[in-house]
Amino acid sequence: MRPTRLEKPAATQNNLKTIAALLPYLWEFKARVILALTLLVLAKVANVSVPLVLKEIVDALDQPRAELMLPVFLLISYGVLRLCSTLFGELRDAIFAKVTQRAIRRVAIKVFLHLHSLSLRFHLERQTGGVSRDIERGSRGISFLLNFMLFNILPTLLEIGLVLTILIGRYDIWFAGIIAATLLAYIALTLIVTEWRMIFRRTMNNMDSKANTQAIDSLLNYETVKYFANENWEARRYDEHLQAWEKAAVRNQTSLATLNAGQSAIIAIGVTLLMFLAADHVIAGSMTLGDLVLINAFMLQLYMPLHFLGFVYREIKHSLADMERMFTLLGENREIMDKPDAQVLSANRAAIRFDHVDFFYESNRQILFDVTFDIPAGQNVAVVGHSGSGKSTLARLLFRFYDVQSGCISINGQDIRDITQQSLRAAIGIVPQDTVLFNDSIYYNIAYGRPDATSEEVFAAARAAHIHDFIERLPLKYETVVGERGLKLSGGEKQRVAIARTILKNPAILIFDEATSALDSESEKRIQAELKRIAINRTTLTIAHRLSTIADADQILVMEQGRIIERGTHQQLLAANGTYAHMWELQQQEEIAQTKQPAITIRQPSL
Structure with missing residues (x-):
C-alpha cells in the first residue's frame, strides 16, 4: 500500500524529531565532536588531493626520456596523503566512539525508566517480546545513525563539492556538468526506490516483533503448552508470522538488487561519457594524459563513497524505522504522574481513608x-x-x-x-497472592525488599518467614537461582520468599x-x-x-x-x-468435609 500524501510529511517530521532528539547527546561532548569533524574535513581534503598529486606524477613521467626525472617529492607526497586520508578517518572514529556509546546508553536508560514510569494499564496490555525487540533494534539504529550521518553523508557531500569546484576551475564546464548530472540521477533513483522499499522494511519489523512476542509468550508458558500437547499449534502460530516476514524480506532483497543494478548503470554511463570527453581533449592537445587520469580518478573516487552513500541512506532510513518504534515508547503518555508540588508522605502512624x-x-x-x-x-x-x-x-x-x-x-x-x-x-509493603520472582538467587529476591540491607538482616527476614531452614538445605543455599518467574520453587516456597521480602522492607x-x-x-x-x-x-x-x-x-x-x-x-x-x-457457614462445612476425606498430597517440584 502506498503512503498517502499526508503520511509522507508526517514520516519526514517524525524522522526530523528523532534526529533532533539525539542532538543533545552529541553536544554533551562538544570538544570530541568538534575534533572529530575537524579530522573528517582533513581526511577528505587529503583524499581529494591524492588524484591531483597523481596527475602531477603522470605528467612528470610523460616526458621524453632525455628530460625524464624521478618525481621523488611527488611520490612521497602521494604516499603521505594516502596515509593521512585513512589515518585521520580512524582517529575520527576512535575519538567519536565515546559519544556514540554514551548516546546509546543514555537513550536506553531513558526508555527503561520511562517504561517503569508508565501506568499498570500499559504494562497489562504490552507484549514483552515485541517491546524488548523494539528497544534492541532502536539501540542499534542510534549507533548507525550517529556514525553514518556524520561520517559518511557529510564527508561524501563535502568531497563532491571539492571535486566539482576543482573541475569547474580547471576544465571544461562539461566535465562538471556530466558529474553533476550523474550524481543527481543517482541520488534521485536512490531516494525514490528507497522510499518504496521502506514499506517492506516496516513490514519486516512488525512481523519480527510479533514473532518474537509469540515465541517468548509460548516459552514463558512452557508447562501449559506441554499440558495440552500444543507444540505443533504453537509452531504453526510462530510460522505464520515468519511467513509474512519471509515474504517481506524477499521483496526487500529483490528490490535492493534492482536498486543496485540501476545505480551501477548510472555510474557506468557517467564514467563512459567522462572518458570520451577527456580522451577527445587529450587528442586535441588541450589536456594532458595526467588530466585524463585525474578526471578518471575523481570519478572512481566519487563512485565508491557515492555507492556507499546509497547504502548509507537506505540504512539510515532503516535505522529511523527501527528507532521509530522505540521512540514511540517514549511518546507513551504517563497516566500516573507526580504533581509539580507533590509532597513527601508522612507515613508515621499511618491512618488510611477511602472516601466515596x-x-x-x-x-x-x-x-x-x-x-x-x-x-x-x-x-x-x-x-x-x-x-x-x-x-x-x-x-x-x-x-x-x-x-x-x-x-x-x-x-x-x-x-x-x-x-x-x-x-x-x-x-507500603505487599505480600501478593501471585508471587513473581526475578530469575536470580533467593538472596537477591529477598534482599530486593531493601537492597542496602545487610546479610544478617536478610537471614533474619528469612527466619521470620520460616524459609531459612529450607534454604540452608539447598546445595547452593541462598545463591540458588529460582528460575524464570520463580518456577523452580513451589507455590508455598515462593510465597515465603515474598513474605521475607516484605518483612525486610519494614513498611509502615x-x-x-x-x-x-x-x-x-x-x-x-x-x-x-x-x-x-x-x-x-x-x-x-x-x-x-x-x-x-x-x-x-x-x-x-x-x-x-x-x-x-x-x-x-x-x-x-x-x-x-x-x-x-x-460464607462462614459454607467454609466451615467444606473444612469438616475435607477432614473426613483421606488426604491426597500432590507434591510440587521444588529446588
Missing part, C-alpha cells in the same frame, strides 16, 4: 461504587468477597497504580495524588492479598502467626478468601459487585446473619 471512591478500568465497566471506609493507625481491616467483587482493586488504588475517577484516598489526611509516588510506595503499611493462599494448613498457621507479629503497630489491609484467617481483624468489610454490603467485627457479622455469616 468510584473507579473503573474501562468507562463502560465500573468496578467500585461509592466505597468508603477507614483503617485507623495500627489496626487491621480485612476485605472479603467473591471473585470480581473489587477486593484486589483496593490494593492497586492504594499503591496508586491507577487514579480514582471520583472521591479520594488519603493517608494521614494527605490525598495520595498530592504526594510523590516514590514516598507512597516506599511506605502492610497489604496481605491472599498472602497464605499457596500454603498448606500447618504452614499457614505458622505464617499467620508471624504475619500477625509483624503487623503489630502497623496499619494493615488484609484481602482474604479463607475467613478463618481474618476472624480477629479489627474490622471486616464484605464486598459484592464493587460495593461494601456489610461491615463489622467477626462476631458482629455472624450475629447479623447476612452474607458473611453464610
